[in-house]
Amino acid sequence: MSKNLTTRSEDYSKWYNELVVKADLAENSGVRGCMVIKPYGYAIWEKMQGELDRKFKETGHQNAYFPLFVPKSMFEAEEKNAEGFAKECAIVTHYRLKNDPDKPGKLMVDPNAKLEEELIVRPTSEAIIWSTYKGWVQSYRDLPLLINQWANVVRWEMRTRLFLRTAEFLWQEGHTAHATREEAVEESEKMMNVYADFAENFMAIPVVRGIKTETERFAGAEETYCIEALMQDGKALQAGTSHFLGQNFAKAFDVKFANAEGTQEYVWGTSWGVSTRLMGALVMTHSDDKGLVLPPNLAPIQVVIVPIHKTDEQLDQITAEVNVLTAQLQKLGVSVKFDNRTTQKPGFKFAEWELKGVPVRIAIGPKDLENGTFEIARRDTATKEVVSKDGIANYISDLLEQIQKDLFNTALEYRNSHITKVENFEEFKSVLNDKGGFVSAHWDGTAATEERIQELTKATIRCIPLDAVEEVGTCVFTGNPSTKRVLFAKAY
Amino acid sequence: MSKNLTTRSEDYSKWYNELVVKADLAENSGVRGCMVIKPYGYAIWEKMQGELDRKFKETGHQNAYFPLFVPKSMFEAEEKNAEGFAKECAIVTHYRLKNDPDKPGKLMVDPNAKLEEELIVRPTSEAIIWSTYKGWVQSYRDLPLLINQWANVVRWEMRTRLFLRTAEFLWQEGHTAHATREEAVEESEKMMNVYADFAENFMAIPVVRGIKTETERFAGAEETYCIEALMQDGKALQAGTSHFLGQNFAKAFDVKFANAEGTQEYVWGTSWGVSTRLMGALVMTHSDDKGLVLPPNLAPIQVVIVPIHKTDEQLDQITAEVNVLTAQLQKLGVSVKFDNRTTQKPGFKFAEWELKGVPVRIAIGPKDLENGTFEIARRDTATKEVVSKDGIANYISDLLEQIQKDLFNTALEYRNSHITKVENFEEFKSVLNDKGGFVSAHWDGTAATEERIQELTKATIRCIPLDAVEEVGTCVFTGNPSTKRVLFAKAY
Numbered sequence: 004m005s006k007n008l009t010t011r012s013e014d015y016s017k018w019y020n021e022l023v024v025k026a027d028l029a030e031n032s033g034v035r036g037c038m039v040i041k042p043y044g045y046a047i048w049e050k051m052q053g054e055l056d057r058k059f060k061e062t063g064h065q066n067a068y069f070p071l072f073v074p075k076s077m078f079e080a081e082e083k084n085a086e087g088f089a090k091e092c093a094i095v096t097h098y099r100l101k102n103d104p105d106k107p108g109k110l111m112v113d114p115n116a117k118l119e120e121e122l123i124v125r126p127t128s129e130a131i132i133w134s135t136y137k138g139w140v141q142s143y144r145d146l147p148l149l150i151n152q153w154a155n156v157v158r159w160e161m162r163t164r165l166f167l168r169t170a171e172f173l174w175q176e177g178h179t180a181h182a183t184r185e186e187a188v189e190e191s192e193k194m195m196n197v198y199a200d201f202a203e204n205f206m207a208i209p210v211v212r213g214i215k216t217e218t219e220r221f222a223g224a225e226e227t228y229c230i231e232a233l234m235q236d237g238k239a240l241q242a243g244t245s246h247f248l249g250q251n252f253a254k255a256f257d258v259k260f261a262n263a264e265g266t267q268e269y270v271w272g273t274s275w276g277v278s279t280r281l282m283g284a285l286v287m288t289h290s291d292d293k294g295l296v297l298p299p300n301l302a303p304i305q306v307v308i309v310p311i312h313k314t315d316e317q318l319d320q321i322t323a324e325v326n327v328l329t330a331q332l333q334k335l336g337v338s339v340k341f342d343n344r345t346t347q348k349p350g351f352k353f354a355e356w357e358l359k360g361v362p363v364r365i366a367i368g369p370k371d372l373e374n375g376t377f378e379i380a381r382r383d384t385a386t387k388e389v390v391s392k393d394g395i396a397n398y399i400s401d402l403l404e405q406i407q408k409d410l411f412n413t414a415l416e417y418r419n420s421h422i423t424k425v426e427n428f429e430e431f432k433s434v435l436n437d438k439g440g441f442v443s444a445h446w447d448g449t450a451a452t453e454e455r456i457q458e459l460t461k462a463t464i465r466c467i468p469l470d471a472v473e474e475v476g477t478c479v480f481t482g483n484p485s486t487k488r489v490l491f492a493k494a495y
Numbered sequence: 496m497s498k499n500l501t502t503r504s505e506d507y508s509k510w511y512n513e514l515v516v517k518a519d520l521a522e523n524s525g526v527r528g529c530m531v532i533k534p535y536g537y538a539i540w541e542k543m544q545g546e547l548d549r550k551f552k553e554t555g556h557q558n559a560y561f562p563l564f565v566p567k568s569m570f571e572a573e574e575k576n577a578e579g580f581a582k583e584c585a586i587v588t589h590y591r592l593k594n595d596p597d598k599p600g601k602l603m604v605d606p607n608a609k610l611e612e613e614l615i616v617r618p619t620s621e622a623i624i625w626s627t628y629k630g631w632v633q634s635y636r637d638l639p640l641l642i643n644q645w646a647n648v649v650r651w652e653m654r655t656r657l658f659l660r661t662a663e664f665l666w667q668e669g670h671t672a673h674a675t676r677e678e679a680v681e682e683s684e685k686m687m688n689v690y691a692d693f694a695e696n697f698m699a700i701p702v703v704r705g706i707k708t709e710t711e712r713f714a715g716a717e718e719t720y721c722i723e724a725l726m727q728d729g730k731a732l733q734a735g736t737s738h739f740l741g742q743n744f745a746k747a748f749d750v751k752f753a754n755a756e757g758t759q760e761y762v763w764g765t766s767w768g769v770s771t772r773l774m775g776a777l778v779m780t781h782s783d784d785k786g787l788v789l790p791p792n793l794a795p796i797q798v799v800i801v802p803i804h805k806t807d808e809q810l811d812q813i814t815a816e817v818n819v820l821t822a823q824l825q826k827l828g829v830s831v832k833f834d835n836r837t838t839q840k841p842g843f844k845f846a847e848w849e850l851k852g853v854p855v856r857i858a859i860g861p862k863d864l865e866n867g868t869f870e871i872a873r874r875d876t877a878t879k880e881v882v883s884k885d886g887i888a889n890y891i892s893d894l895l896e897q898i899q900k901d902l903f904n905t906a907l908e909y910r911n912s913h914i915t916k917v918e919n920f921e922e923f924k925s926v927l928n929d930k931g932g933f934v935s936a937h938w939d940g941t942a943a944t945e946e947r948i949q950e951l952t953k954a955t956i957r958c959i960p961l962d963a964v965e966e967v968g969t970c971v972f973t974g975n976p977s978t979k980r981v982l983f984a985k986a987y
Contacts, residue, residue: 033569034614037562042642045559067537070529071616071647071663072585077590079602089592093564094604095616096588096653100567100581110571110581112588112613121604122526124563124587124616144838150534155563155647159590230968328643346636435524470766 008358010292015236022286023165026295026359029282035487036163036170043359044282045413046303048173051281052153054205054300054349055175058197064149064177071155072122073131079125081255084129087222091159093124124157129223131249132178133256135436138181140270142261147190148180166283174278180253180270182260187271188226191247194275195228198243206281207298207411208232208288209418210242211441211490213466215326218450221274227248231465231490233418234287237439239465239492242284245275283495288414289383295360296383298410299403306332306399307361309352311368318343321367324392328365328423330376331396337403357382362406364398424488431479431491435462441492445485447478462491500850502784507728514778515657518787521774528655528662532771533852538795540665540771544645545668546697546792547769556641556669563647565623573747576621579714583651585616585662616649620742621715621766623746624670632672632762634753639682640672643702658775659732659987666770669737672745672762674752675893679763680718683739686767687720691736698773699790699903699912700724700780702734703933703982705958710942713766717741723957723982725910726779729931731984732775732955737767761846775987778908781875787852788875790902791895796832798824798891799853801844805858810835813859816884820857820869823888829895849874854898855891875902916980922969923983927954933984937977939970948972954983 008025009017024030028044040048056066072095079085099116103109125131136148157171166172177194181187195212202208210230220227224246232242253259253269262268279283289296299305308328310321329339340361342352347367356364366378377395380387383406390398419438425431434442446452446464457463471487478485500517501509516522520536523529532540548558564587571577591608595601617623624642631637645667655661668687673679687704694700702722710717716738725733745751745761754760781788791797800820802813814835821831832853834844841858848856858870869887872879875898882890913932917923926934938944938956949955963979970977 030630032562032623032625034562034564034566037564039562039627040560042557042559046557048560049558065534065538066541067534068532068540068665070526070531071649072526072529074526075602079590079600082600085592085602089594089602092590092592093587093614094589094592095585096604097586098584100570100577100584100586100615102581108571108574110567110577112586122585123592131524131526135531138522155562173560270838272927295621 008292008294011235017288018292019283020165022290022294028286028295029165031165034170036160038165038171040173043303046119047285047297047301047392048279048282050174050301050303051206055201055277056153056202059151059175059177062149062152062193062197063093064179066152067150068152068154069128069131071125071235073125073128075121075123077130077134078123080130080134083251084127084223088126088158088348089227092126093157093159095122095124107411123424125154126156126158127274127276128152128154128156128176129178129252130256133252133258133272136178136180136270137256137258140258140260143182143263145452146180146182146260146270147186149177150179151175151177155305164283166279169279172279174276175493176274176276177316179273180258181273182262182268182271184249184271184460185494187249188247191226191228191245191273191275192211194273195230195243195245198245198275198277199230201229201282202232202242203411205298205300206288207300207407207414207430209411209415211468212470213468213490215244216450216453216464216489218453219464221246223248223251224274225251229466230287231441231492232284233421233440233492234284234495235417236287237421237493239282239441239490239494240280240287241465241494242281243275243277246273248272248274248471289410294358296410297360299362299407302360302362303338304356304359304405305337306339306365307356308339308365308367309349309356310341310343310351311366313369317372318370320372322370323409324367328392328396332399333368335396335400337396337400360404381406383413404441422490425469425479428479432460433457435460435491435493439493441465441490443488443490445476445487446481446489447481447483447485449481452478452480456491460491461493463494465490465492465494500786510784511691511775511779512657514782514786520778520787521657523657524638526662528652530661532658532665535795536774539777539789539793540774541771542793543698544667544794547693548643548645549748550693551643551667551669554641554685554704556643556671558642558644559642560646561620561623561627563617565617567613567615569622569626570615572622572626573715573744575743576619576715580618581657584618584649585649587614587616588663609932612955617646618648618649618650619766620644620646620668621670621744622748625744625750625764628670628672628762629748632750632752636675637757638672638674638752639678640764641669641682642671643667643669656775658771658778659666661771664771668766668768669766672750673765674754674760674763676741676763679741679765680739683718683720683737683765683767686765687722687735687737690737690767690769691722694722694724694734694773694776695903697790698780699792699793699899699901699906700734700778701777701907703958703960704962705960705982707736707958708942708945708956708981710945711956713738715740715743716766717743721958723933723984723985724776724780725932726776726987727909728779729913729985731933731982731986732772732776732779732913733775733986735767735769735955738765740766772972773814781902782852786850788897788902789852789854791854791899794852794854795830796848796851796853797829798831798855798857799844799848800831800833800857800859801841801848802835803841803858805861809861809864812864814866816859820884820888824891827888827892829888829892841975854895857891874897875905917971920971924952927952927983927985931985933982935955935980935982936971937968937979938981939973939977941973944972945968948983950971952983953985955986957982957984957986
């Protein structure tokens with residue numbers, strides 16, 4: 004608390020790194036690239052999990068759990084998927100340590116305990132799950148399989164950043180199997196929409212729904228749907244993906260079913276996931292130079308109450324008032340913390356809860372006791388007002404709803420004002436560099452152009468928006484004909 | 496469904512293995528020693544998680560998440576703990592695969608991607624967590640730290656059995672840090688009691704609370720508290736442990752705090768955990784030759800309704816009645832499934848839900864329509880009765896509570912009748928072999944005697960019960976003096 008945060012305009016990246024640690028969300032661990040998610044950060048993740056899990060179950064999915072490890076031969080069965088993840092996976096080769104004869108008190112890998120086959124720590128679970136589905140699917144009556152897993156996965160990233168890119172991260176991965184292509188496509192789209200709804204209405208993060216280009220597609224998928232968010236620094240962040248897998252994994256793992264006519268067919272698949280990366284998106288959508296700003300839906304503490312007093316007697320009177328209010332608020336489902344620490348002054352407490360993004364702060368002092376009022380401060384707008392204690396609980400409950408909406412609308416306004424149409428490559432570059440955000444441009448549909456643009460500008464095609472309108476145009480780079488605009492951006 | 500289960504008297508172990516698979520709880524995976532927890536099994540585990548998590552939070556704990564991997568040098572810092580787990584751990588040595596030049600389409604471990612330091616896949620997280628706590632604790636004001644983690648862990652067991660002993664399993668592990676020995680001991684005991692309460696009042700599994708002998712103690716602990724359950728075959732199962740760690744990990748990881756006087760002291764620790772092993776305990780406490788028997792608290796489906804009809808018109812009428820009842824039951828928080836599949840006959844459905852342990856089955860046929868009744872069958876007692884539809888929802892809700900209690904009492908009776916006091920070694924052996932269960936015997940307190948008894952009988956000391964009374968006695972094996980009886984048993 005003693006040191007101020009780096010401001011966003013000074014150094015956005017540094018601001019983010021500092022904020023994540025200072026607000027007690029996460030920190031780097033003693034294990035390269037792996038993070039510790041601290042209790043305050045984990046409490047936010049739990050709220051995300053709770054809401055997502057509810058949505059998955061509501062749409063007919065069930066949770067299950069599959070092994071952490073994938074034997075190498077299983078891992079390589081779907082070639083494109085294997086190729087996509089081979090360069091960044093942690094590999095278990097031995098199963099025992101022994102005392103190091105040369106170094107008393109130290110251990111060493113026991114060379115006699117080498118695994119017959121190496122095990123890959125799952126970077127994603129298609130391989131292990133489809134190898135299991137083979138045993139679960141015989142007939143069309145066994146379909147669809149609608150399964151989700153909450154798990155940790157490992158991708159050996161060389162450059163890591165808390166939440167955004169870590170060697171180990173937490174996520175959920177849905178894996179479904181269907182009798183027809185249409186059903187699988189429908190499922191992929193449905194889950195993209197579930198994610199979009201979650202991001203917008205629960206996290207207050209506006210997103211663009213779209214499909215990925217072939218270059219950006221998930222390794223092993225026929226189509227990748229995505230939701231793309233825009234961070235405050237003008238960079239995009241992929242917030243969730245949903246893949247139509249075609250019959251790729253069914254073929255790789257020989258998962259067939261007998262249709263109603265008794266003919267054997269390969270199953271159609273999807274997979275979809277969001278991860279602790281969303282924590283990064285949350286921070287970079289709403290927070291400010293004073294710290295976190297949390298949407299009420301995600302705030303572990305929605306209301307903090309700070310007493311302002313000089314005497315113990317005053318504190319007793321305040322406590323009595325606070326107990327009444329707390330009970331009223333809890334009845335309305337609002338989570339409240341009464342910060343009655345005597346070791347810290349009010350100013351210190353204000354700064355701490357500001358840093359931690361508590362949506363509403365209530366202060367109560369001797370004047371308030373006299374007048375029957377509380378002082379209410381909004382974290383997002385930094386506005387204060389003095390409110391009579393009569394009916395204040397409902398007032399606060401409504402205020403939390405209002406804050407949730409306002410945060411979304413503020414983010415939406417920013418996002419909308421940062422989708423810029425450009426007609427040529429000079430404009431493309433200047434918008435990208437000066438303003439940032441999504442650049443809406445015509446593209447000739449080739450991977451070569453996409454790659455060349457990336458080399459020159461670091462911008463990638465974030466998605467082909469689902470609501471893109473057909474229009475006659477020419478590729479911003481090659482001048483070749485194009486029928487749709489796509490969204491480019493620099494991205495996390 | 497077509498094949499019957501092996502009966503418990505035929506082969507208890509085979510019965511268990513078959514039941515876990517046939518009831519869709521779990522199955523072996525393509526990865527040695529690792530299981531797939533199927534949706535039905537996972538739904539039961541989720542109910543356990545939900546209740547435990549509530550209890551942990553109620554007692555002031557917060558969830559957090561720590562890395563999956565532990566660098567070797569960190570792993571070996573607490574020597575006893577390292578020694579205890581060194582022989583059964585999965586070790587990551589490389590971080591990349593590459594194309595195998597000799598085998599097109601195959602991958603191999605890239606020898607150029609060897610880690611500088613090997614990473615152990617956590618068998619338990621004391622090391623990584625205490626290395627983190629070093630950064631979290633400076634002063635007595637930072638204590639206590641009351642943290643829990645839901646995670647997967649890996650112990651490279653050679654002989655595995657679904658839920659009971661798997662290379663990877665799911666668990667929660669609490670890790671707390673305190674300013675005083677007394678506080679840490681109190682926490683260890685409190686969490687043992689939380690587990691006991693959970694086992695008895697939520698899972699309907701009676702347990703003995705006790706402490707482990709030095710031989711059976713957790714590696715790195717000063718005291719291990721445990722809850723011990725008794726399975727139907729007379730073997731004991733350790734259902735949960737809570738460890739008082741003393742200052743062992745604080746010393747190994749240099750975790751000190753300044754006390755109120757400003758003096759540096761080492762922190763006192765505890766850790767405690769229960770795992771998916773509890774699923775095995777659940778199966779072996781309540782189930783029978785026809786399949787699972789689930790306590791209502793843990794049943795993903797508490798009530799199944801099977802229509803019995805010859806005509807579509809009858810089915811329509813039945814459905815109308817069922818819809819009314821379902822709404823009433825759901826209002827009371829009872830989970831209901833209406834099994835209106837037309838592809839299966841009632842007898843098949845009865846057998847299926849019996850196998851899956853649904854506590855209450857309701858059947859409704861044309862006669863019931865006429866009489867305004869339902870037929871209610873209890874899974875646990877196999878008793879049936881015909882009940883008028885008036886007030887039936889409350890009747891069922893009460894019945895579920897009754898079943899929960901009855902299951903506990905039945906298990907308690909069995910357990911109590913299987914604690915047998917013996918006064919000499921001949922008796923000890925004959926009780927152990929003929930009757931099984933806990934053998935309550937005097938022991939001279941030495942590890943040598945404990946070991947010798949295990950060699951001769953395969954029985955281990957499950958615990959020194961907390962409620963053991965002081966009495967003058969002589970060791971059942973050596974005849975040396977003893978002041979307390981301990982519980983021996985063969986164990987899972």
